[in-house]
Amino acid sequence: MAAPRPPPARLSGIMVPAPIQDLEALRALTALFKEPRNRETAPRTIFQRVLDILKKSSQAVELACRDPDQVEHLASSLQLITECFRCLRNACIECSLNQNSIRNLDTIRVAVDLVLLFRELRAEQEALLTAFRCGLQFLGNIASRNEDSQAVVWMHAFPELFISCLNHPDRKIVAYSSMILFTSLNAGRISDLEENLNIAINVIEAHQKQPESEWPFLIITDHFLKSPELVQAMYSKLSNQERVTFLDVVLAKLMAEELLAPDEVTAFLRHAELLAGSFVDQCRTVLKLMSESDTEDEEVLATVRLLDVLCEMTANTELVGYLQVYPGLLEKVIDLLRLVHVAGKDTRDLFSTSGSVDTGEVSSAADGFKSHLIRLIGNLCYKNKDNQDKVNQLDGIPLILDSCRIDNDNPFLTQWVVYAIRNLTEDNIQNQDLIAKMEDQGLADASLLKKMGFEVEKRGDKLILKPVSDAPQSE
Known part of the structure; x- marks a missing residue:
């Protein structure tokens, strides 16, 4: 692809300043690089020219960093810088040849230095923010799917660029610098x-x-x-x-x-x-x-x-x-469930049972907490005889059964109790016998056990806990 000719030095008898010629040429290139075929045929000399404009324009930014009074005179330089970055950004889209050519001209270092100067200025100008954003987009594009470019970006950008940009008040700058970090x-x-x-x-x-x-x-x-x-x-x-x-x-x-x-x-x-x-x-x-x-x-x-x-x-x-x-995890969960359960019975606090089903949105940190404690106990006891026995030894089974009541702050509480009891009693005769004796002694509600999918059957002198035929499935 041949480089576009710069606009004529005179338009209708009026002299056109060089920066304006550069800006128009850059805009033409930016538009051309939207097409893959133009990107693939771009000569290296074009990128050298863009880099020269970028370096020259950055001098005004350096001056403004030393002398804040010069910030208000940055408009034309920022326009050129922005268009340079847009041009280079577009040239790098899915084109490793251009990524390599631009990288080999040391453009990444120049771009990173300029972006850091932008952060140092801290001027509230939309033109400055636009140049800032375009510079980051260029760095993201040149690093995309190009390990060599990623290494060079990392070498020049880390850590200063990320320290400067990830907490920037402008949301796009944060997003673009995150893109560079992810890519690199x-x-x-x-x-x-x-x-x-x-x-x-x-x-x-x-x-x-x-x-x-x-x-x-x-x-x-x-x-x-x-x-x-x-x-x-x-x-x-x-x-x-x-x-x-x-x-x-x-x-x-x-x-x-x-x-x-x-x-x-x-x-x-x-x-x-x-x-x-x-x-x-x-x-x-x-x-x-x-x-x-x-x-x-x-x-x-x-x-x-x-x-x-x-x-x-x-x-x-x-x-x-x-x-x-994991040492102490199951014990801590049972201990916490006991404290929460007692607190819910004795006081009218965030752990107390609501007594009715509510379909509104949950808003409190306590919502579902008891359900999740019981779910965790059930998971920790899944096909694990040692943990099943440990819950029994810690008197956790009566605690879990007593938790099975309607509570709008703990959605699916009954289902998680059913799930936990099933995991506690699976292939565990001792735990099955405990629940059967609780029902016989009136310590476990038979109707509640039935809702959970169990019933107690007396066989001679023995009480057997068995699933009812229409037992609900566990969650």
Whole structure:
């Protein structure tokens, strides 16, 4: 493709300044590079010319950084810079040849330096923001599917560009810098984030502020969650609000239709250890929910979300075996269920039973908490005789049965009780006998047992707990 001719030096007898000629030529190139065939035939000399214009225009930005009074005179330079970036951005779209040519001219270093100057200016000009955004888009495009360009972008951009841009007030700048980070990261560069945890934390914060943006979410799921070392180092530094955001992403990953890949399973076993330990250490913080004034406590919300994650982890056949033997987890869950259950009976707090079914939206951190405790107990006892017996020894079975009542703050509570009791009694005669004796002594409601799919039959001197023919299916 031949380079477009610059506009004539005179138009209708009026001299045309060189910057205007450059701007018009750049706009023509930008339009041409929208077509794949033009991108594929572009000569290297065009990119050298664009780089020369970019370097020359950046001098005005450098001057404005030294002398703030010069900021108001940046308009024409910013126009040129913006069009240079647009031109280069378009030239890199699905064209490794152009990516390589532009990279070999050292354009990435010039672009990164200029973007950092933009952040230093901190001027509230739409033209500046536009140039800023286009510069980031160019860096994202030149790195896309090009490992050599990714390495050069990382070399020049990390860590300053990400430190400068991930917490920028402009949402597009945050999104575009997240795109660059996602594109450039690989397993070998994750260790760099361990030494710059603020960048990883800024990604969590970016997702918290912009949940609709795909790039921060993808950075967490496709990069962070594959590195147990990074997650462990980062988690301890997160605020409780940031932990809730991070745990929401973990939940989304666990609940996705795609199964965890083998390398992800290995990483998630380490995550399970971290999160189970955190829950064991801080689970009693949820008792603050006994006071209405503490319902917004962020530490409580983080603990509630930990429980949600552990429920999903123990629903995963690859992870449940590890958590079933995690020291102290089952004991803590039963202990917490007992405290919550007693509190709900004795006081009119957030754990007290509502007594009616409500189809409205759940709004309190306590909503579903008891259900999830019972679900977790059921999961931890799934085909695990030691845990079945441990629940019996801790008097957990009467506690679970007593929890089976209508409660609009705990949707599906009855179903999870049924599920837990089934897992507690499967191939466990001792637990079956305990429930049968409870019914015989009036400690377990026969109609309640029937609703749960069980009935007690007397055979000679023995009481047998057996499923009724129309027993409901477990969740």
